[in-house]
Amino acid sequence: MELFTYLLLSGLTTGSLYALIALGIVVVNKSTGMINFAHGELFMFSGFVAWMLHVQMGMGYLPSFAIAVAVGFLLGAVTNLIAARPMRNADVVGLVLATIGLAFVFRGAARVIWGGKGDYLSFPPITSPDPVTIAGIMVIPQQIAVLAGAIVIMLVFAAFFRLTRAGKMMQATADNAKASRLVGIRIDRIYMLSFGTGAAIAAAAAVLMAPLTLLYPDMGFSFFIKGFAAAVLGGLTSLPGAVLGGFCIGVIEALAGGYISSSFMEVSAFIVIMFVLVLRPTGLLSFGKLRQV
Amino acid sequence: MLVIQHLKVSYGITQVLRDVTFEVPTGKIVALLGGNGSGKTTMLNTLSGMVRPSGGSILFEGKECAGLSADNVVRSGIAQVPQGREVWPSMSVQDNLELGAATRRDWAGIRSDIDDVLSMFPKLAMARKRRAGSLSGGEQQMVAIARALMARPRCLLMDEPSAGLAPAIVGDMVDTILALNKRGLTILLVEQNIGVAAAVAEQAHILQGGEITFSGPAAGLVDNPEVLRSYLGR
Numbered sequence: 001m002e003l004f005t006y007l008l009l010s011g012l013t014t015g016s017l018y019a020l021i022a023l024g025i026v027v028v029n030k031s032t033g034m035i036n037f038a039h040g041e042l043f044m045f046s047g048f049v050a051w052m053l054h055v056q057m058g059m060g061y062l063p064s065f066a067i068a069v070a071v072g073f074l075l076g077a078v079t080n081l082i083a084a085r086p087m088r089n090a091d092v093v094g095l096v097l098a099t100i101g102l103a104f105v106f107r108g109a110a111r112v113i114w115g116g117k118g119d120y121l122s123f124p125p126i127t128s129p130d131p132v133t134i135a136g137i138m139v140i141p142q143q144i145a146v147l148a149g150a151i152v153i154m155l156v157f158a159a160f161f162r163l164t165r166a167g168k169m170m171q172a173t174a175d176n177a178k179a180s181r182l183v184g185i186r187i188d189r190i191y192m193l194s195f196g197t198g199a200a201i202a203a204a205a206a207v208l209m210a211p212l213t214l215l216y217p218d219m220g221f222s223f224f225i226k227g228f229a230a231a232v233l234g235g236l237t238s239l240p241g242a243v244l245g246g247f248c249i250g251v252i253e254a255l256a257g258g259y260i261s262s263s264f265m266e267v268s269a270f271i272v273i274m275f276v277l278v279l280r281p282t283g284l285l286s287f288g289k290l291r292q293v
Numbered sequence: 294m295l296v297i298q299h300l301k302v303s304y305g306i307t308q309v310l311r312d313v314t315f316e317v318p319t320g321k322i323v324a325l326l327g328g329n330g331s332g333k334t335t336m337l338n339t340l341s342g343m344v345r346p347s348g349g350s351i352l353f354e355g356k357e358c359a360g361l362s363a364d365n366v367v368r369s370g371i372a373q374v375p376q377g378r379e380v381w382p383s384m385s386v387q388d389n390l391e392l393g394a395a396t397r398r399d400w401a402g403i404r405s406d407i408d409d410v411l412s413m414f415p416k417l418a419m420a421r422k423r424r425a426g427s428l429s430g431g432e433q434q435m436v437a438i439a440r441a442l443m444a445r446p447r448c449l450l451m452d453e454p455s456a457g458l459a460p461a462i463v464g465d466m467v468d469t470i471l472a473l474n475k476r477g478l479t480i481l482l483v484e485q486n487i488g489v490a491a492a493v494a495e496q497a498h499i500l501q502g503g504e505i506t507f508s509g510p511a512a513g514l515v516d517n518p519e520v521l522r523s524y525l526g527r
Contacts, residue, residue, distance in 0.1 A: 172388075184368065
């Protein structure tokens with residue numbers, strides 16, 4: 001039981017990060033109908049920016065977090081400008097290749113900028129690394145901090161989406177782009193805002209995650225694929241679905257690693273994608289028609 | 294008020310509108326009739342800035358509007374009520390109305406306009422917090438009209454507002470169009486329902502194959518043999 005509780009908490013912590021990555025993927029897909037395959041690299045790059053500010057330049061964790069999120073937003077907007085906007089009328093293959101190409105550019109840029117500092121960069125913990133026992137359950141404070149941080153970011157994002165005019169315009173464009181244009185909403189700006197917001201959420205996830213793991217230029221893809229699995233599980237257009245999917249993938253991964261084999265952790269996300277695509281292609285919380293991605 | 298001169302629109306090599314010229318005088322209701330594929334919706338989308346014309350001019354209150362972006366057309370005072378309602382189904386009626394004023398920044402004015410618009414449509418006032426997608430077809434049509442009014446337009450483009458409505462509701466729609474006109478709105482009404490057009494419009498034009506084939510008073514449309522021959526094929 002103790003192992004199960006530990007694995008569950010660990011799974012919820014990493015799941016909350018997958019949920020944030022999935023949220024970013026869904027925000028972009030919902031508004032623009034595109035999957036940003038450079039999303040994982042935007043996550044990675046923002047993590048490195050936070051590392052540079054916090055570790056190299058000695059800036060506090062929270063200011064580093066805020067600047068990395070702002071940089072993430074800008075990189076997302078640039079992704080829209082370079083890889084998405086010129087390809088708006090292209091076929092699916094063209095759209096996929098454009099963002100995959102940009103992913104390689106971000107990865108290469110990270111190697112050029114931070115590559116000489118060692119293969120894996122460590123981020124200092126933001127809380128005590130020593131485990132504590134709460135109600136008989138061994139807990140690492142860092143995990144609780146990450147989980148709480150992720151939940152706060154989700155709530156802030158939900159408030160932005162539901163309460164602000166920009167958030168409502170994004171939702172309206174996702175609902176019906178033609179109607180949005182007819183009332184004078186500038187769709188190009190909404191697409192840019194969607195890419196920027198999606199990347200900013202990924203950046204927040206990267207900075208939250210950084211103290212738990214090591215940073216390296218190739219880390220983006222494996223996190224992207226977990227986030228993508230979570231987004232698919234939730235239905236690709238459902239924001240609550242993305243959150244639920246993220247937590248599910250995190251918990252499945254932790255339980256698979258704990259009870260079956262640690263080598264099973266990496267493949268569990270792919271197995272989940274396969275099962276969902278076969279059994280429920282529209283996802284857990286999506287009831288719409290199938291969409292071409 | 295709205296003067297369309299020699300307007301041409303092409304999709305690739307297909308010319309959809311060929312040299313269309315007509316006028317919508319200030320404070321009047323003008324009907325544009327035509328069958329499927331005649332170019333009516335393309336005409337409205339061109340006037341709304343959704344489609345770029347390949348030639349001709351659109352003068353609104355003396356200013357050239359041809360080729361303006363959709364948001365600038367709304368800012369200049371033209372709003373469209375699109376065909377098939379096209380509301381934002383997952384959003385509340387209130388949010389639909391708020392975003393109808395997307396080009397405005399006068400928050401107090403927007404709030405008072407929402408109350409004003411809802412007083413015109415009491416059914417919507419009661420459904421203010423409901424998702425627009427959960428309303429009936431007639432109510433969604435009201436949301437689409439109310440949302441267009443939130444931009445404070447002086448000219449309203451209505452694309453087949455009676456389409457898909459139950460016959461009993463079509464009468465209400467006619468009353469709504471007349472009430473909007475009484476409030477000072479100039480209206481260009483695109484219709485397939487010749488009865489609705491005859492009931493509300495003063496002037497009518499028939500569009501066929503991208504060209505105006507008939508122009509005349511709307512009241513006599515139903516009895517006009519030329520109209521019946523060219524529009525209804527009798």
